[in-house]
Amino acid sequence: MGPAAEDDESEARGIRLLDSLSKLACEISSLPEFRGPFRRSCCDLARRAKLLSPLFDEIRDGIGDEGSVEGIEVGALSALLDALGSAKDLLLSINQGSKLHQALKGESYAIKFQEVTRSIDDALNGVPYEKLEISEEVKEQVELVHTQFRRAKERADSPDLQLLSDLSLAQIGKYSDSNILKRLSEKLQLRTMNELKQESLALHEMVISNGGDPDNCLEEMSSLLKKLKDSVLVEPPMSENLESKDISSMYRSPVIPDDFRCPISLELMRDPVIVSTGQTYERSSIQKWLDSGHKTCPKTQQNLSHTALTPNFVLKSLIVQWCEANGIEPPKKAGSSQDVRSGTRADCDHETIRLLLMNLQSWSTEKQRAAAGEIRLLAKRNGGNRVCIAEAGAIPLLVALLSSQDSRTQEHAVTALLNLSINEGNKASIVSSGAIPEIVKVLKNGSMEARENAAATLFSLSVVDGNKVMIGEAGAIPALLDLLCEGSPRGKKDAATAIFNLTIYQGNKVRAVKAGIIGHLMRLLVDPSGGMVDEALAILAVLASHHEGRTAIVQSEPVPILVKIMRSASPRNRENAAAVLWSLCSSDMQLLLSAKELGAEEALKELADGGTDRAKRKAASLLDLIHRNLEA
Structure with missing residues (x-):
């Protein structure tokens, strides 16, 4: 050129x-x-x-x-x-x-x-x-x-000292009113639920793009985001065009429990799934993580032994139950509708289901095992299949296979029933087919996988109050307690969840106490590494409302550990510890004195100022007991 x-x-x-x-x-x-x-x-x-x-x-x-x-x-x-x-x-x-x-x-x-x-x-x-x-x-x-x-x-811009101070105080939780969170919301411009949702998505994208925890501060950011969300829910923006009373009724919304939020998106989970490390995530969030080529658990950073995603039916049922109890529309999977008896049959392969049911009745163990496995997968896939399979008459056949001598067939049968029980209409059909005693037998004698899925099935069925009585009478609680002690981490969680739901019924409280549950729960409380402190405290809080439960708890000398938990645990655990202590001390002044001598008063004052609403009530009641009975 x-x-x-x-x-x-x-x-x-x-x-x-x-x-x-x-x-x-x-x-x-x-x-x-x-x-x-x-x-x-x-x-x-x-x-x-x-x-x-x-x-x-x-x-x-x-x-x-x-x-x-x-x-x-x-x-x-x-x-x-x-x-x-x-x-x-x-x-x-x-x-x-x-x-x-x-x-x-x-x-x-x-x-x-x-x-x-x-x-x-x-x-x-x-x-x-x-x-x-x-x-x-x-x-x-x-x-x-x-x-x-x-x-x-x-020259670099001078750091915002007020922002740094507020961040530090909010992180360690040392604030007595909402002023700090209000300032943070304004400074960061995270003042509305829409802005907070965008922040959740930004954190999600950051985790994905960084291939893990960015700068090792994901836990801090998640904790702060939750506090800001709770602050917005508790104190919504006011409008000059509406009366204060109307505003509070419009914006009043319960705080979403931490366990119901996806660790990645921090949103209420619609379709919770379990990865190989035992952690639960929203399906769409963890799938996006996996699709990006990652082979680790975002929360623990452990390598995933496989990338299969197992639906967490128990947690899904808990979320639905919590939504219904708080007047919130239960979350639905994206692009799907709720299970209904009408309008879903067209998507089913009726001929395949008919052939599978024939094989369930075959004399061949191999055919039974394969058919039960296929129905298990079909029932897991979508609501339409759950309706079609039940209407085709599969439930009595699956119940019959719960007594199969082939362990794999038994596992498939109980898990298929678990998947079918997600449909509310199928619960009654499962119970009327005599499934509860057979499921309890699997819970007692089956393989570990079968026992864990039997526990999850019993929980799913126990959502109906009348079934709580039948499940308790069938002897499920001692078997659940065995699983709570010796199961895998997932199995222990399933057992604890089922026990918690069953003991809402008074008669089952007595059965649980007689089965020796209190000693096991106290051991779980003093072993944080087991990851069962949350569940143990929640069950104790339910049992402490019953006379026999209180008596058994007192015999385990619980006051030191309850006071310790009230000082430093998560908000929910501090709340449950205060609830248990209130149930015990309201009728036993000696325990109240022991709690005061262990420094409970200071922890109760902190709870009364900054705890959850229930914790504030329990703490205020205990402080009133101390002042009236021990400081006269």
Whole structure:
């Protein structure tokens, strides 16, 4: 290529760069409104970039038909394009990213702003705009902007000390009112449920893109986000057009239990599934994680032995039950509708189901095993299948297979019944087919997988109050207690959940106490590594409301561990510990004195100020007991 051709190519490249620079400056100036802790830094950077736009336009317009870019180096334009590109990327990441991460890692973000500012200043140093044929107005404007970039690169924005203080206090929970959370909501602009939902999605995307916990602060961010969500739910924004009483009734909403939130999205789970490490996630969130090529558990960082996702039917039932109890529409899987008896048969393969039912009645163990396994999978797949399989008459046949001598057939049968029981209409059919005594037999004598799924099935059936009595009378509680002691982590959770639900019925409280449950629960309380403290306390809180339960709990000398839990455990566990202590001490002044001597009063005062509503009531009642009976 000759010198003339090289000049032409250089000029053409210069023109392209000017066009790109003008477009980039326009894109930066049209970015959405900036929010969060770096709002000022973003606005300053975007405004300065916008003020450079006339420079590019005038240089480009001055080229005219001659195609000359004399007086300016193409390399300088290229450096400036790269610098402004970095500025746009930073602004987008701030605008679309997690505000909590920006607040917690403010120093690293401040460094990024300085680096971008420095690169723009360096690039402008290579552009001889003072020699270019541009208007004096534009020249003065560019010189002013350049001066601003030069000054900005030498100084970092001072940290927001109030924000840092509020973050620190909110993280350790040392706040007596909502003022700190209000300030954080305003500063981070996370004031509405929609804004908080966007923050949840931003955290989700950050975990996915980072391949795990970003900067090892996911737990901190999740905890802060939950507190901000709870604060918004408790104190909704007021409107001048509505009376306060009407507002509170419109916005009153229960706090979602932590166990019902997906660890990735922090939202109420619609379709909870279990991964190989035993952790539960929302199906869509964990599937996105796996589809991105990850082979680890996001919460524990353990390698996944397999990527199969097992539906957590017990948790799903608990979530539905909690929603119904609190007047909330139960969550549905995306793109699906609730199980109904009408309008679902068209999606079923009736001929396949008919053949499978014939094989369930075969004399061949292999055919029975294969058919039960297929029905198990079909019932797991969707609500329409659950309706069709039940209407085809499968339930009595599956109940009959619960006594099969083939352990795998038995596992398939009890799990198929578990899946079918998700449909409310099928629960009655399962019970009327005589399933409860047979399921209890599997719970006592089956393989570990069969026992665990039998426990989950009993829980699912026990959602109907009348079934609680039948399940207790069938001898399920001692068998569930055995599983609670020797099962896998998932099996222990299933057993505890079933026991908790069954002991809501008074007669089952006595059965549980006589089976020796209190000693086992107390052992679980003092072993946090077992991961069963939450469940043990919840069951104790139910049993403590019964005379025999209280008597057995007192004999296990529970006061020291209950006081310890009230001091430092999670809000829900502190609440349950206070509830148990109240049940015990309200009729035993000696226990009340023992609790006071162990320092319960200080913990109760903290709960009365900052605990859950139930914890506040229990703590206030216990403090009143102490003042009336021990300080007279």
